[in-house]
Amino acid sequence: MPKLRTPQELSEYREGLAARGAAERPCVSVCAGTGCLASGAREVIEAFRAEIEAQGLAAGVEIRGTGCPGFCERGPVVVLQPGGICYLEVTPEDVPEIVTRSLGEGEVVTRLLFEDPATGERVVREGDIPFYRHQHRLLLGQNIRIDSRSLDDYLAIGGYAALPKALVSLSPEEVIEEDKRSNIRGRGGAGFPAGRKWEGARHAPGDTRYVIVNADEGDPGAFMDRALLEGNPFSILEGLTIGGYAVGAREGYIYVRQEYPLAVENVTRAIAKAEEYGLLGEDILGSGFDFTVKVHRGAGAFVCGESSALMTALEGRVGEPRPKYIRSNVKGLWGRPSVLNNVETWANIPLIIDRGADWFAGIGTEKSKGTKIFSLVGKIRNTGLVEVPMGMTLREIIYEIGGGIPNGKRFKAVQTGGPSGGCLPEELLDLPVDFDELTRAGSMMGSGGMIVMDEDTCMVDVARYFIDFLTDESCGKCAPCREGLRQMRRILGRICEGRGEEGDLETLEELAEVVGLASLCGLGQSAPNPFLSTLRYFREEYEAHIREKRCPALSCRALLSYYIDPEKCRGCMICLRKCPSQAIEGGKKQVHVIDQEKCDTCGVCFDVCPPRYGAVRKISGEPVPEPLPPEERMIVKAGGE
Amino acid sequence: MNDLTMRIDGKEVGAAEGMTVLTAARGAGIEIPTLCHHDSLEPYGGCRLCLVEVTERGWSRHVVACVYPAKDGLEVRTRTERIDRIRKGILELLLARAPNSPILRELGEEYGADPDRFEGEGSFCIHCGLCVRYCAEVKKAHAVGFVDRGVRREIAFIPEIATRVCESCKECFPLCPTSYLQAAWVLVKSLATPA
Amino acid sequence: MKGTELCAPAADLEEIDRIIDRYRDEKGSLIQVLLTIQAEHHWLPREVLSRVAERLSVPLTRVLHLATFATAFSRIPRGRPEVHVCTGTACHVRGAPRVLSTIEELTGIQPGETDLDLRYSLETVNCLGCCALGPVVEIDGKIHGKVSIAKTEDVLKSCE
Numbered sequence: 001m002p003k004l005r006t007p008q009e010l011s012e013y014r015e016g017l018a019a020r021g022a023a024e025r026p027c028v029s030v031c032a033g034t035g036c037l038a039s040g041a042r043e044v045i046e047a048f049r050a051e052i053e054a055q056g057l058a059a060g061v062e063i064r065g066t067g068c069p070g071f072c073e074r075g076p077v078v079v080l081q082p083g084g085i086c087y088l089e090v091t092p093e094d095v096p097e098i099v100t101r102s103l104g105e106g107e108v109v110t111r112l113l114f115e116d117p118a119t120g121e122r123v124v125r126e127g128d129i130p131f132y133r134h135q136h137r138l139l140l141g142q143n144i145r146i147d148s149r150s151l152d153d154y155l156a157i158g159g160y161a162a163l164p165k166a167l168v169s170l171s172p173e174e175v176i177e178e179d180k181r182s183n184i185r186g187r188g189g190a191g192f193p194a195g196r197k198w199e200g201a202r203h204a205p206g207d208t209r210y211v212i213v214n215a216d217e218g219d220p221g222a223f224m225d226r227a228l229l230e231g232n233p234f235s236i237l238e239g240l241t242i243g244g245y246a247v248g249a250r251e252g253y254i255y256v257r258q259e260y261p262l263a264v265e266n267v268t269r270a271i272a273k274a275e276e277y278g279l280l281g282e283d284i285l286g287s288g289f290d291f292t293v294k295v296h297r298g299a300g301a302f303v304c305g306e307s308s309a310l311m312t313a314l315e316g317r318v319g320e321p322r323p324k325y326i327r328s329n330v331k332g333l334w335g336r337p338s339v340l341n342n343v344e345t346w347a348n349i350p351l352i353i354d355r356g357a358d359w360f361a362g363i364g365t366e367k368s369k370g371t372k373i374f375s376l377v378g379k380i381r382n383t384g385l386v387e388v389p390m391g392m393t394l395r396e397i398i399y400e401i402g403g404g405i406p407n408g409k410r411f412k413a414v415q416t417g418g419p420s421g422g423c424l425p426e427e428l429l430d431l432p433v434d435f436d437e438l439t440r441a442g443s444m445m446g447s448g449g450m451i452v453m454d455e456d457t458c459m460v461d462v463a464r465y466f467i468d469f470l471t472d473e474s475c476g477k478c479a480p481c482r483e484g485l486r487q488m489r490r491i492l493g494r495i496c497e498g499r500g501e502e503g504d505l506e507t508l509e510e511l512a513e514v515v516g517l518a519s520l521c522g523l524g525q526s527a528p529n530p531f532l533s534t535l536r537y538f539r540e541e542y543e544a545h546i547r548e549k550r551c552p553a554l555s556c557r558a559l560l561s562y563y564i565d566p567e568k569c570r571g572c573m574i575c576l577r578k579c580p581s582q583a584i585e586g587g588k589k590q591v592h593v594i595d596q597e598k599c600d601t602c603g604v605c606f607d608v609c610p611p612r613y614g615a616v617r618k619i620s621g622e623p624v625p626e627p628l629p630p631e632e633r634m635i636v637k638a639g640g641e
Numbered sequence: 642m643n644d645l646t647m648r649i650d651g652k653e654v655g656a657a658e659g660m661t662v663l664t665a666a667r668g669a670g671i672e673i674p675t676l677c678h679h680d681s682l683e684p685y686g687g688c689r690l691c692l693v694e695v696t697e698r699g700w701s702r703h704v705v706a707c708v709y710p711a712k713d714g715l716e717v718r719t720r721t722e723r724i725d726r727i728r729k730g731i732l733e734l735l736l737a738r739a740p741n742s743p744i745l746r747e748l749g750e751e752y753g754a755d756p757d758r759f760e761g762e763g764s765f766c767i768h769c770g771l772c773v774r775y776c777a778e779v780k781k782a783h784a785v786g787f788v789d790r791g792v793r794r795e796i797a798f799i800p801e802i803a804t805r806v807c808e809s810c811k812e813c814f815p816l817c818p819t820s821y822l823q824a825a826w827v828l829v830k831s832l833a834t835p836a
Numbered sequence: 837m838k839g840t841e842l843c844a845p846a847a848d849l850e851e852i853d854r855i856i857d858r859y860r861d862e863k864g865s866l867i868q869v870l871l872t873i874q875a876e877h878h879w880l881p882r883e884v885l886s887r888v889a890e891r892l893s894v895p896l897t898r899v900l901h902l903a904t905f906a907t908a909f910s911r912i913p914r915g916r917p918e919v920h921v922c923t924g925t926a927c928h929v930r931g932a933p934r935v936l937s938t939i940e941e942l943t944g945i946q947p948g949e950t951d952l953d954l955r956y957s958l959e960t961v962n963c964l965g966c967c968a969l970g971p972v973v974e975i976d977g978k979i980h981g982k983v984s985i986a987k988t989e990d991v992l993k994s995c996e
Contacts, residue, residue, distance in 0.1 A: 035966040038979035072968035220924035223965035258871055258908050259961065294862075297871050299906030301790070302962070316864030316894075318787075318901045323686030323708040334863075377926035377967035384968060415925065451925045465928050469962070475905070476768065476787075476794030478687050480727075483734035486792045487759050514730035517703055517723075518689040557934075578986060580941070603934060604985050777895065786897025788904040799896050 003278030006286045007164035010155075017156045026061045026103060027081040028052075029144050030090075033068025033227055034262065035384075036075035040091065041065070044076045047092035051099045061103060064153075067143035067231010070385035071131055074114070079126055079144050086126035087112035117403070134400045136363070136371050137387045139347050140224075143231035148266050151273045154234040160279060162353035166242045167287035170353075175246040176202060179349070181357035183369045188214055188305075188342030189420065189446045190522075191368070191435035197339055201247040201329035204337035209249040211240055212333065212340040214310060215256040215263065218302035219418030220469065222449035224373040224385050225343035229256065229263040232347070233270035237293060239349030241280065244291045247339050252293040255310055259300060268295050302419070302473035306521045307332075307340050309475070320475045321521035342447065344373055364390035368434030372448055378415075379454040381406045388433075395429040398452060409454040412553075413537070417446030419466045419473075420526035422533025423459060442533040444526070458555035459538040460545050464492040466530035474523065481524030484515035488531065497558040500546035505535065550621020560601050561619045566591045566628050568615035571635045575605035575616065591633040596624055647715040656711035663691055663706035666719065673706050673719050674728065674748055676735075676818055677769035682778050684708040687770055690731055690748075694718040703727075725752055733758040739765045739819040765821035766796055772813040772822050782806045785813070785825075796822070798829040849887055851876075856891045866894055871908060879910045907959075915950040915957040917976040919943075919992070924963030927970035931984075935971045936960065938988045956992075 004010045030036070030045050048063050071077055074088035080102055087098065087109065094112060101107040113122040114129045123129050126144070146153035154160065166175050180195030201209055213236060217225040229236060240252045256264050271293050274280040282290045296314055303309050304319035311333045313319035324331075332338025348370060352360045361369050368390040374397065377383050381403035388397060394414055398404065405411050413423040416433075422443035424431065431437055435445050453462065471485040488511050491504050512528035519525045535542060544550045551559040564575070564584075569591045576584040576592055583599040586592030592615075594605070609616040645656045649666050656665035661684060666673050676688035684707050691706040696716040706719070718724070732754040736745050740756055740763065749756055768787075773796060776782050784802040788795055798807070807826065814823055855872050859865035869888055874880060880903050889896040903909045921936045940946060943956050950957040964972055969981025973991055980991045 034964070034979075035968050038966045038969055038972070038981055072966065075968070218962065220928075220963040221926045221967055223963065223967065226965050260965070296864075297868060299867050299871055299902070300908040301906050313867060314864055316866035316868075317898065318905050323684060323705065325704060325709050375967065377970070378929045383926075418925075449925065451929065453929055457929050462929070465925070472791055474791040476789075476791045477770075478689055479731055479735060479767065480689050482768065482792060482794065483738065484730070487734060487737070490760060510726075510730060514727050514734070518692050518727050518731060520686055520689065520705075580938075602938070602985065607984055608986055773897070777897070783895035783897045786895070787901045789901075790905045797900070799900070802896070 001276050003276070003281075004285065005278060007168050010160065010164055010285060014155050017152055027064055028061060028103070029064045029066045029079045029081065031068055031075060031077040031144065032065030033072070033075075033143075033230060034223070035068060035072030036077060039075040039089075041076040043092045044078065044090050044095065047095035048099070051095050052103070055099055055104070057099070057103060064147040066146060067148050068140075068227040068385060069126070069144040070135075070137075070140050070227070070387070071129070071382065072385070073381070073383040077144075084125045084127065086114065086124070086129065088114055131382045131384070131386075131401055131403070134392075134396065135387050136389045138351055138371050139228060139232075139235070139344065140373060140385060140387045142235065143227065146232060148231050148233060149269055149273075151234060151270070151277055151279075154232070158354075159234055159350070160238055162350035163238050163241055163279065164285055166245055166353050167285055167289060172202065172246045172248060175242060175353065178353060178357045179246070182352045182360040183357075183367075184345065184348055184352060184360065185368060185435060186341055187344035187348075187372065187447065189417070189444065191445055194341055194345055197329050197341070198243065198247050200327060201249075201337040201339045204330045206336055208251075208334075208336045209247055210333045210336060210338040211243045211247060211249045211252045212310070212314070212338060213240055213252070213254040213346055214305060214307075214340055214342045215254055215260070215267075216298045216305040216310060217257065217260075217343070217447060218305045218473075219447050219449045221377050221451050222375045222418060222447050224375055224448055226260050226263050227385055228343050228347050228373075229260070230266050233263075233267040234274065235347045235350055236267070236343055237270055237274050237280065239346035240293060241284070241291050242349050242353055243339060243341070243346065245287075245289050247337070249339070250290050250292070252291065253314055253333075254293060254295045255298055255304075255314060256295060257300065257304075258297040264295060264297055271295065301475070302469075303475045303521070303523050306523055309521065310340065311338060318475075320477050321523070323520055344448075365432060365434045367436055372433070372445070374416075374448045374450040376402050376450050376452070378451040379405055379409065379457065380452040390434040391432045393430050393432050394424065397433065397450065398429070402452065405452065405454050409456065411452070412455050412457055413453045413459065413462075413534075415443075415451040415453065415462065415530075416449065417444035417529070418449045419470050420444060420522070420529055421446045421449070422529045423453070423462060423537065424533070425537040442536055443529070456553055456555060458496075458551050458553035459534040459541045460492065460551075461496055461553075461555055463531045463534045464489070464496050467492055467527070470523065470527045474527075478518075478520035478524065480515050480518040481520065481527065484511050484519075485524070485527055487511055488515070488528075492531070495542065495545045496551075496556045498545070498549040498556075500542075502546065504546060505539075505542060509535070544621065548621045552620070554618040554620050556620075557601050557603075559620050560603075561596060561624045562594055562599060562601060562603065562605055563617045563619050563624050564592050564594055564605070565615050565617055566633075568613055569635070570613050570615070572610065572613070574608050574610065578604050578608045580604060586633070589635045591628055591635060593627040593633070645711055645713040647711060647713070647717060649717040650719055658711075660711040661707055662693060662695070662704075662709045662711055662715070662717055665711045666706060666717070671719060674751075675707060676744070676767065677771060678707045679771055679775065679816065682771070682774045685770055685774065687768065688731070688735075690728055692724055692727055694721060694724060728752050729754045735767050737761045738763065739767050739821070742767070742819040744818045764795075765819050765824070767819060768794060768796075769818055771816040771818075772796060775813045775816060780806075780810060780812065782810070785822075796825060798825060800829055800833045803829055804833045849883070852884055852887050853891065856888060866892055866899065867902065867906075870899075870903060874909050879913045881911075912950065913954070915954040918957045918959060920959050920961045920964070920974040921947070922962075922964045922970065922972040922974070923960045924967065924970070926963075926967035927972055930970040932971040934985055935973065935983050935988055938985050939973070939992065942989060942992055 078087040078090045185191040308322040309319040373387045415423045471489045476482045516528045571589040583595045606616040654669040686708045729752040732749045736756040737759040788797045889899045947960045973980045
């Protein structure tokens with residue numbers, strides 16, 4: 001591959017790709033994102049390879065392992081082009097039929113299509129599946145169309161159109177102006193306007209500047225940055241290069257957590273490819289602009305997502321936040337002006353430059369523009385990544401896209417913003433989701449985790465979970481965060497274990513003030529949010545734990561008892577055999593009884609009791625009924641059985 | 642040299658470019674409590690006790706005085722009901738760790754902190770980092786450092802360096818606000834040189 | 837990775853030097869060096885840390901802090917296979933705590949520990965990014981999804 005030296009050469013090369021019909025060739029796209037790989041996508045790809053070879057179609061059909069299109073719940077996801085037929089939950093055994101019928105004869109394998117649960121109708125095309133239909137997939141939509149290793153694929157769908165436009169027809173100031181007019185706000189959490197950040201860096205004194213991608217996606221339950229980095233690393237490189245040009249940086253860094261090995265691999269390969277094509281390196285497309293990018297693996301610390309800690313880690317030091325009242329776009333990495341934006345922000349930049357600020361600003365709400373990717377997870381029917389315009393309501397996201405709560409359970413809360421965010425109750429389901437609305441409701445956008453909780457989720461436990469997480473992840477440098485969270489964890493733990501006392505909530509609120517106001521960095525300052533928001537909307541659950549020693553969600557293990565309903569037990573002995581504590585007495589055709597002394601409330605009996613009996617019950621805050629006397633435990637056959 | 646003028650607790654205070662609010666205040670005889678500050682070390686911002694409220698262009702926020710730069714026209718309040726409450730909270734949290742530290746007891750009394758407010762778990766070290774930073778920044782010896790993170794964070798001597806340099810130095814000992822440093826040192830020494 | 841290698845007391849310092857040399861000219865390479873050593877040797881013994889400090893001219897205090905600060909690093913030999921229980925939020929609300937306690941009971945070890953026979957190392961991880969499959973247990977790179985308590989033992993056995 002000879003380097004592309006001018007914008008002219010780039011567009012000729014792109015036309016060459018089109019002339020070779022790269023886009024129209026029949027293609028089998030199999031999602032090779034982490035979720036689908038875990039469901040067996042690798043085996044499916046292999047099966048396609050073998051079957052296509054065996055049927056003598058290898059020359060005419062391309063097989064692509066792509067990035068994540070979002071519908072992880074129903075993976076492995078396969079999309080056939082042309083036509084866009086979408087098959088779900090594909091196994092290697094399905095592959096011969098797909099190859100024979102769909103690739104060979106142009107038919108559709110109906111049983112692998114999405115079936116609308118409401119109407120029972122089958123949906124052929126990817127975009128018509130309700131999960132996708134309500135989305136606006138500017139970024140994620142590209143994933144299934146390209147092999148993340150192929151820069152040609154990215155070029156074929158119009159990638160690297162924005163970079164030459166920026167380098168040739170716009171000055172750095174004009175790029176920043178475009179960025180500012182688009183009103184894009186940082187997707188990493190706080191929602192700071194990216195254009196203003198860039199402008200500050202451009203005007204800061206000094207010759208050396210840096211642009212950095214924050215891919216230290218540490219929120220437990222969020223994986224949109226991973227999907228972008230794995231699925232379409234070139235778009236991030238393109239955005240970063242444009243950013244480098246705009247602020248006057250010649251070096252860029254991508255800080256990726258090492259827990260994402262595939263992302264590290266794909267982005268490292270993408271950099272090499274871009275260098276080979278002359279889209280990174282010296283004198284990019286003849287513009288005189290030099291730009292290189294390095295990948296830096298993070299070693300696993302949530303706090304490193306905080307900007308000053310991330311930059312400290314990039315310098316090879318322990319990732320502790322630095323006290324600073326000077327912004328990092330003035331004094332950041334190695335003391336130089338540095339622009340740090342998150343993966344999703346950078347991925348939006350080529351779109352803004354290519355299609356224009358006005359187009360971008362036309363999407364979303366007044367103060368939050370564009371789309372946002374959420375990872376919709378937890379107690380939700382369609383788990384996955386969803387990309388929607390800012391301003392869509394929680395209800396639309398959860399019910400229309402997510403398909404609602406599974407197993408006939410009732411919605412209780414949705415947690416947004418990761419450990420820095422909060423839990424929003426049912427009454428706020430019509431809240432339009434944007435940066436400011438979420439903050440007003442006591443949560444935040446964060447990086448876009450959206451964890452749905454149902455009636456079985458205990459909100460005190462959720463608060464304890466997040467405080468626990470943050471206590472572990474606190475770097476320990478400043479006293480309020482280190483010591484304050486430790487005490488909050490202790491008190492919340494006690495409440496969950498039924499040892500809560502009057503006054504605990506007031507103490508927690510006082511601690512929340514100390515931690516929130518006095519902590520050094522964003523981790524500590526936002527750490528009380530999960531507690532404060534659950535207290536605000538679910539105070540009665542806290543009170544039930546403290547006063548009645550009752551967990552209303554029947555979730556806190558220490559406050560639970562298990563009881564076998566003698567009316568329902570059929571004496572099948574499954575629970576008796578599975579109980580690890582040997583706490584269940586009984587025999588064939590005898591009502592089983594749990595010895596409450598021996599029971600350690602692990603819940604195995606509840607899990608294994610056949611649903612048609614449903615004899616095991618959870619009890620909290622009330623005494624366990626006395627067991628039947630042994631002589632009355634014989635189960636008399638019901639009539640006819 | 643005093644080219645900046647600020648108001649601290651209503652009093653006009655002069656300061657020079659590059660000073661922090663803390664140095665400016667102390668220069669004017671206004672006391673702000675600190676545990677991790679040392680004049681010859683880089684600002685650290687770890688204990689958060691020097692939290693103050695600053696107002697600039699009509700906009701107020703809480704910052705730590707040991708890091709926040711002195712600025713012309715800055716309005717600073719070093720004691721408000723809220724600040725006192727936060728300081729009290731921090732002191733109570735630290736007293737649960739080092740109940741016998743004289744300086745903690747003294748400040749605790751001033752701010753009405755209850756030493757038994759929180760369940761104690763004596764680590765004795767309050768992670769002010771004075772020993773670690775003094776050894777690194779002033780002595781350039783790096784004989785003592787931090788290990789681990791969060792609640793498991795500790796200070797640790799590097800025995801191979803410490804046995805060589807500490808005996809003749811010990812300059813960090815008097816900086817320690819608790820007596821933990823000496824205890825840690827005695828332990829390292831005794832392990833390194835078995836009787 | 838062979839189990840015997842883990843028990844070998846002495847680290848091959850020449851090999852360590854080669855890793856260090858790979859990153860020679862890069863600013864701030866300390867973390868990358870340690871990550872590579874961890875990936876290839878599965879733990880960071882003291883003499884290795886001293887060597888890294890010496891060769892990169894970085895204070896040993898800083899190397900030691902880093903090696904104990906970040907979860908990727910282990911100061912004790914890790915066993916084989918490494919069992920990772922995802923405790924991300926999505927897995928948490930779907931029952932990860934009970935899966936974890938079942939694994940603790942079955943293996944007799946706590947997160948961060950390796951059993952005496954070096955049969956298992958147990959770790960919790962914050963999110964593996966396959967929330968659709970939660971609760972998730974990853975064993976030596978293979979992801980097991982929708983793990984119930986009743987299924988946990990089979991999952992553990994599958995890797996023996």
